[in-house]
Amino acid sequence: xxxxxxxxxxxxxxxxxxxxxxxxxxxxxxxxxxxxxxxxxxxxxxxxxxxxxxxxxxxxxxxxxxxxxxxxxxxxxxxxxxxxxxxxxxxxxxxxxxxxxxxxxxxxxxxxxxxxxxxxxxxxxxxxxxxxxxxxxxxxxxxxxxxxxxxxxxxxxxxxxxxxxxxxxxxxxxxxxxxxxxxxxxxxxxxxxxxxxxxxxxxxxxxxxxxxxxxxxxxxxxxxxxxxxxxxxxxxxxxxxxxxxxxxxxxxxxxxxxxxxxxxxxxxxxxxxxxxxxxxxxxxxxxxxxxxxxxxxxxxxxxxxxxxxxxxxxxxxxxxxxxxxxxxxxxxxxxxxxxxxxxxxxxxxxxxxxxxxxxxxxxxxxxxxxxxxxxxxxxxxxxxxxxxxxxxxxxxxxxxxxxxxxxxxxxxxxxxxxxxxxxxxxxxxxxxxxxxxxxxxxxxxxxxxxxxxxxxxxxxxxxxxxxxxxxxxxxxxxxx
Numbered sequence: 430x431x432x433x434x435x436x437x438x439x440x441x442x443x444x445x446x447x448x449x450x451x452x453x454x455x456x457x458x459x460x461x462x463x464x465x466x467x468x469x470x471x472x473x474x475x476x477x478x479x480x481x482x483x484x485x486x487x488x489x490x491x492x493x494x495x496x497x498x499x500x501x502x503x504x505x506x507x508x509x510x511x512x513x514x515x516x517x518x519x520x521x522x523x524x525x526x527x528x529x530x531x532x533x534x535x536x537x538x539x540x541x542x543x544x545x546x547x548x549x550x551x552x553x554x555x556x557x558x559x560x561x562x563x564x565x566x567x568x569x570x571x572x573x574x575x576x577x578x579x580x581x582x583x584x585x586x587x588x589x590x591x592x593x594x595x596x597x598x599x600x601x602x603x604x605x606x607x608x609x610x611x612x613x614x615x616x617x618x619x620x621x622x623x624x625x626x627x628x629x630x631x632x633x634x635x636x637x638x639x640x641x642x643x644x645x646x647x648x649x650x651x652x653x654x655x656x657x658x659x660x661x662x663x664x665x666x667x668x669x670x671x672x673x674x675x676x677x678x679x680x681x682x683x684x685x686x687x688x689x690x691x692x693x694x695x696x697x698x699x700x701x702x703x704x705x706x707x708x709x710x711x712x713x714x715x716x717x718x719x720x721x722x723x724x725x726x727x728x729x730x731x732x733x734x735x736x737x738x739x740x741x742x743x744x745x746x747x748x749x750x751x752x753x754x755x756x757x758x759x760x761x762x763x764x765x766x767x768x769x770x771x772x773x774x775x776x777x778x779x780x781x782x783x784x785x786x787x788x789x790x791x792x793x794x795x796x797x798x799x800x801x802x803x804x805x806x807x808x809x810x811x812x813x814x815x816x817x818x819x820x821x822x823x824x825x826x827x828x829x830x831x832x833x834x835x836x837x838x839x840x841x842x843x844x845x846x847x848x849x850x851x852x853x854x855x856x857x858x859x860x861x862x863x864x865x866x867x868x869x870x871x872x873x874x875x876x877x878x879x880x881x882x883x884x885x886x887x888x889x890x891x892x893x894x895x896x897x898x899x900x901x902x903x904x905x906x907x908x909x
Contacts, residue, residue, distance in 0.1 A: 450542065450637035451777060451803045452740040454731060455534075457550055457641065458720060459498065459648035460760065461746025463489075463771045465717070474660045474718045477725035478773070481744060485775025486820055487785040492831040492849060493792045496748040496760045496767035498648075499552035499559060501792065505745070506532045506551065506564070508796030508811040510832070510904065517836040519552060522559040531808060533796045534564040537639040540805050545629055548572065548622035548643035570625055572618035577652050579617070580610040586693055599691075606692035606705075607651040607712035609658040614722065617653060619644045623723035627730045634734050642727060646720040647750075649759070650692055651712025653719035658711065660718050666711045668703065670878070674756035677882040679867025681843045681858040686758045701758075710752045738777050741802050745792060746770035755879060761835060763847035763856045764879055765871075768833040776802050779820055786823035789831045789849065790816055791904075814908060829907040830899050848900040854879065855896035870896065 465475045467482035468489075494504040495511050503516040503523040507530050511517055515526045523530070531539065538544040546569035552559040553571055560569045578584060583604040590602050614620035626642045633640065646653060674683055689695055695705070724744070731737055749770045751757040760767050772790065775782070793813035800807055801815040818825060830850045837843040842861035847854060852874050858867035870884040870893055883889045899907065 452637055452736060453537065453542070453639040453799055453803065454727075454740050454742045455550070455639060455641045455799075456724065456727075456742070456744040457502070457548075457643040458744065458746045458771075459549060459643070459645045460748070460750045461647060461717070461720075461771055462750045462752075462766070463491075463746075463769060465771060467773070468771065472661075472665070473714060475721045477721045477728060478744065478771070481724075481728065481742060481775060482773050482785075483783045485742065485773055485779060485782060486823065488772040488774070488790050488816070488819075489785050489787050490831070490849075491745070491770060491772035491790045491792065492768045492833055493748040493770055494832070495834055495836075496762055497835070498747055501747040502550070502552050505747070505792045505795050506534070506561075508533065508793060508808070508813060510793055510812050511834055513812060518838065522561075523551070524561050524563065530810065532561060532564045533799065534639050534641060535561075536796075536800060536805060536808070537803070538564065538566055542637045542639045543567075543633055544639040544641075545633070546570065546641045546643070547625050547629060548618070548641075549645050550641040550643045572621050576616070576618050576621075577650050578604040578608060578610075579612040579652070580608040583608045583610075583652070590693060601691055603692050604650060604652075605694050606649055606689060607708050609655040609712075609715070610652065612654055614654060614719070617646075617719070619646050619720055619723045623726045626727045630727070630730050630734055630736065634736060644720045644723060647713050647716035649688065651709065651716045653712075653716050657715040657719040657722070661711050661714045663707070663711065666707045666714075668706060668710075669752065669754045671755060671880050672706075672753045675869075675871075675880050675882050677885060678755075678869065679858060679882075681837055681845060681867050682762065682764070682856065682869055682882075683755075683757060684761055684837075688759045688761070706753055706758075709758065713750070713752055741777070741799065742775045743795065743799065744771065744773045745795065746772075747792075763833055763835050763845045763854075763869075765849070765854055765873070765877075766879075767835075768831075768847065768849070774798070774816070774820070776820065784823055786819050788819055788823070788825075788827035789851070790819070790828065791831045812904065818909075825909075827909045830904075832900075832904050832907070846900060848896060850896070850899065853892065853896055855884075855893070855900060857897065857900060868893065 464470045466479040493501045499519040500516045503514045534544040543566045587604045749767045797815040801817050830848045833847045835845045845858045847856040854871045856869040868884040869882045871879040
């Protein structure tokens, strides 16, 4: 009898512990700009992101540590900055570089949560998966890079490429950079990820979980059902006002849109036709709305299962994105548009639901934030700070600066290091020998679009000196 009582008490204890643990719904979105309804962009149809924002807090000035998928995700999931992870490109992965690191989901797994990865959480390349089995309680589920094109015209285009003589055939056979297909949502990877997330929520509803749901849109190619393109009539799409490089920008600050040029029909060099540029902008927006609809399916199921009151929900885009602004398409820059991305956090019992903060925050802060909200200890290896105090007081004094960097591919190994303060964005570019190859200074008080580089202006010498000191002082000196 005593033995039966002991077993019953253990079971009761486990049940009570499970009930006290908050779940985490960890939503990663590829290439998402903060251009959303909840970000003041009334022309963007994002009702589900907006309702999440109404439940939680919008961090209006949140910055990634490197504006490309793999390094950004490695930073978020390790809680470390790129100089520590040494992940600077999409073909180098976290675990080989930091074999002993306890990742964010691994920390939850080690603490009794059931951790699951659906879609793109860690980076997956087209040639090699970069996932981390140590982080998950079960094998990751990933739809893979196939399945992006479903319009008849796209399929015919791909088949024509495959039939080309080997000398004329591109190394990477891809379809066009956009399509509007007469197809249902679930033929695309994100539709399937949403369906898998719903299935997984039902399966895990009675145990504490950390569920990563990674949506790949609005990453290129901008392919989704026609109904989402219909949200954005062609005659409403305009080229950006600053469809040109910033005045006096150094060469390393820019790039030739090399990611975009891997898609079929995009010119290999030079500019692109205005019609293509307009379609890229329209397709990107359509894919934002497509992703938003899949997010809505997942949030609806969370509510239907009664899990909302015990689940922390976080949505973040892995970096920003250019749609012609600053004369650039895609990411891979140290500009504001490359480094700033959405961060929305909703936590049970949160006092600040529906509010926002202008505090400077970084994606490296996500790990300690989720750990503290769920009662987990903070590891000494973390290089960010918990944002929990901002949930209580959005206007409190906070970080002095946010830091980002980007390594240009090539033999010269040109590194750009950027710091964003309340007013200024300052960037220094150096080559592999440590030589200065470019400096940038943008005044966000008078030039929020970063159209004019002021670094060489004599009257800004004192500001350049001050900002250089902040940059070289490093992230530790900027902490709240």
